[in-house]
Amino acid sequence: MSTDTPTTPPNGDCFGAPAPSSLSLGVVGNCAFSALIDPHGRVVWSCLPRFDGDPVFHALLGGEEPAGAFAIELEHLTEARQRYEPNTAVLVTELWDRNGQGISITDFAPRFLSRGRYFRPTMLVRRVRVLKGAPRIRVSLAPRFNWGAQEPVITSGSNHIRYVGEQQTLRLHTDASVSHVLSRQPFLLTRELNFLFGPDETLEGGIGDTARHFEQETLSYWRGWSQRLALPLEWQDAVIRAAITLKLSMFEDTGAIVAAMTTSIPEAPGTQRNWDYRYCWLRDAFFVVRALNSLSEVGTMEDYLGWLSNVVVGANGGHVQPLFGIGLERELTERICERLPGYRGMGPVRVGNQAFEHFQHDVYGNIVLGAAQAFHDRRLLNPAGLAEFERLETVGEKAVRIFDQPDAGMWELRTRARVHTSSALMCWAACDRLSKIAHTLQQAERAAYWQKHAEGMRARILRESWSEERQAFAESFGGRDLDASVLLMAEVGFIDPSDPRFIATLDALEKHLCDGPYMRRYEAADDFGKPETAFNICTFWRIDALARIGRVEEARAIFETMLKARNPLGILSEDTHATTGEMWGNYPQTYSMVGIINAAVRLSAAWDTVI
Incomplete structure (x- = not known):
């Protein structure tokens, strides 16, 4: 099941999409936490470290943009389509611009058997791919703590950004430009990019390899479960x-x-x-x-x-x-x-x-x-x-x-x-x-x-x-x-x-x-x-x-x-x-x-x- 949504960018901005006006939201999760994603690929609700925790992403309940959301925005967005990979909890959002250029965003929370137990980290994985052309995107990651009251202290490294709060610290691992993410600077998407957002922990493997492995294993888990x-x-x-x-x-x-x-x-x-x-x-x-x-x-x-x-x-x-x-x-x-x-x-x-x-x-x-x-x-x-x-x-x-x-x-x-x-x-x-x-x-x-x-x-x-x-x-x-x-x-x-x-x-x-x-x-x-x-x-x-x-x-x-x-x-x-x-x-x-x-x-x- 998919949806095609014509979009008028807000306030004359060539990026972005309107705030959610309905509950047409995708759900991803792994039996440890969940995230709700609107038809334009924005994470608008996610409580961490568990369902009844602090809504690190709270845009569903309002607040000042871009706070409380994780958006991957397409310049001159005109059309959005969304679907699940069949029989899974892996969500795919396609965004298309006025020139026919497009991107896909694959969202999921890893869940699969590993070493005799279910591996279900408190991690949201977002994989961005080019569908056509050379589209320009903007990544806007603005978690907040204490029900929107606290803006995190931000530190960064060559391939990660840390969001430090009083009660928890979260980390983004990415093979995108950290500078572009921090500044919300638009840039051309010329290759696959990966964003792994979760606890303040290091990855054992490379960012792209880890994201691909997690996606394959998570798809396999849900297809087996549904079967x-x-x-x-x-x-x-x-x-x-x-x-x-x-x-x-x-x-x-x-x-x-x-x-x-x-x-x-x-x-x-x-x-x-x-x-x-x-x-x-x-x-x-x-x-x-x-x-x-x-x-x-x-x-x-x-x-x-x-x-x-x-x-x-x-x-x-x-x-x-x-x-x-x-x-x-x-x-x-x-x-x-x-x-x-x-x-x-x-x-x-x-x-x-x-x-x-x-x-x-x-x-x-x-x-x-x-x-x-x-x-x-x-x-x-x-x-x-x-x-x-x-x-x-x-x-x-x-x-x-x-x-x-x-x-x-x-x-x-x-x-x-x-x-x-x-x-x-x-x-x-x-x-x-x-x-x-x-x-x-x-x-x-x-x-x-x-x-x-x-x-x-x-x-x-x-x-x-x-x-x-x-x-x-x-x-x-x-x-x-x-x-x-x-x-x-x-x-x-x-x-x-x-x-x-x-x-x-x-x-x-x-x-x-x-x-x-x-x-x-x-x-x-x-x-x-x-x-x-x-x-x-x-x-x-x-x-x-x-x-x-x-x-x-x-x-x-x-x-x-x-x-x-x-x-x-x-x-x-x-x-x-x-x-x-x-x-x-x-x-x-x-x-x-x-x-x-x-x-x-x-x-x-x-x-x-x-x-």
């Missing part, structure tokens, strides 16, 4: 891109999975619904693991279970907060960064997330669901057993105790607590899956114990969340407001989708929450009023529900609409504006990419129809 996916027959390119994006959202050092790579992209224009998603939510991570499992990519689950086990042990049978830092940090105190104006000037820019203080009771079900497959899957290098089951039982006991108590709910309402149906549902799922795990482990007494709790919870949820007035399952016990999260009842196996109550609920949700093919989260106003944009995962839940009740053609049509809502590189953010089709919310959103995989797997024709 092992168990793909559906239809929509394979969309599924592969979604799967790679989910993989890139994993912090392999601990096994954590970030909900998104950005902070403070508004859920809707000018709403201040700006949140920091660069952390690991147990809820989101479970859905990521399950989606990748459906493609037979179980390695991510194994890594995540290591992180999850530390969460469970640390809780010691008590309260589990809904999200953690990717290194298991518990304190994620929220603050406003006054320095940056925000995406398209729409602040505030938030750092940290107050939701770590919340009580969100669905978390206990998400823990058990995230671990459940490990007890049944014989492919795993470290399958779960009795010891792991006993640890999960402490989570289940907590679910039993709080299943009917008020909480902030999965939408993290900050000023309202209710007994949310989705939270009670996930507490039921914890007990239901524990019963199944116990059966697999031949623990008959424990299987019966958890089944009894699950049955009791199920009866109460069916009774107390049903609204006779609305003829639908409501968002809370005894409530009347509608919420898309109740569609998870079918997805987690709580209710037969052919049950008239579930079908009636879907009908009600479509009537009151849908804007054409898109679905909003809920109808009641929250702390910021009523939601304006459609929440992508809710639309995918609707697709799943439609398929389950036999309305398959409708489901396929809506899925095709969602595929068109992606950016030209095949990636989704959190929200879609139903009228303008614009993407809003943090990016790339793992929830949304999960939806692409789940819908394709459910709706695709079977392989045996063509072979």
Whole structure:
């Protein structure tokens, strides 16, 4: 998938391109860090040394040019094209000038097996090649520290530039002219150039040889990884891109999975619904693991279970907060960064997330669901057993105790607590899956114990969340407001989708929450009023529900609409504006990419129809 973008240089400058006005951003990374690159080849977002670190490149959230960006600019730019090398996380940007001269920029973060382990340095590699003619380029590298507040001290050598800050020092290795880079001096591109930006460390080999080797090995890694996916027959390119994006959202050092790579992209224009998603939510991570499992990519689950086990042990049978830092940090105190104006000037820019203080009771079900497959899957290098089951039982006991108590709910309402149906549902799922795990482990007494709790919870949820007035399952016990999260009842196996109550609920949700093919989260106003944009995962839940009740053609049509809502590189953010089709919310959103995989797997024709 590629994009062709006509460009008008800003302010009469013969170099450069407009600031990003949309989320048509390429994503590169290596399960240690990531970078977002706009259609003109500018690195506009990258946090170092890890996902939740300092945004060394922060142009996505504004600031004075050229600070906070890494640009390789073409003189008299008129056209830009961007694509991924097939089945990889290697991004190629082509820039063409008014005279038909062109360059290509290949961006990636090295990732491959070396010496029996994955080599994944915190390094961005940028390779620039001539496509035609003798184009003139300008390299502008302007990292900033402390959320844009600190300009680095710069030192240089014959083939490197050091950017020295209070907390970290970064180094550029390049075979381009160091003087041209430091001065932002335009120059003719007559040969291949390489830029390796990362920690303040020396290279073992030559700059060009190292860049070429890293590119070849990284391409090989991703192609091999993609080749092992168990793909559906239809929509394979969309599924592969979604799967790679989910993989890139994993912090392999601990096994954590970030909900998104950005902070403070508004859920809707000018709403201040700006949140920091660069952390690991147990809820989101479970859905990521399950989606990748459906493609037979179980390695991510194994890594995540290591992180999850530390969460469970640390809780010691008590309260589990809904999200953690990717290194298991518990304190994620929220603050406003006054320095940056925000995406398209729409602040505030938030750092940290107050939701770590919340009580969100669905978390206990998400823990058990995230671990459940490990007890049944014989492919795993470290399958779960009795010891792991006993640890999960402490989570289940907590679910039993709080299943009917008020909480902030999965939408993290900050000023309202209710007994949310989705939270009670996930507490039921914890007990239901524990019963199944116990059966697999031949623990008959424990299987019966958890089944009894699950049955009791199920009866109460069916009774107390049903609204006779609305003829639908409501968002809370005894409530009347509608919420898309109740569609998870079918997805987690709580209710037969052919049950008239579930079908009636879907009908009600479509009537009151849908804007054409898109679905909003809920109808009641929250702390910021009523939601304006459609929440992508809710639309995918609707697709799943439609398929389950036999309305398959409708489901396929809506899925095709969602595929068109992606950016030209095949990636989704959190929200879609139903009228303008614009993407809003943090990016790339793992929830949304999960939806692409789940819908394709459910709706695709079977392989045996063509072979």
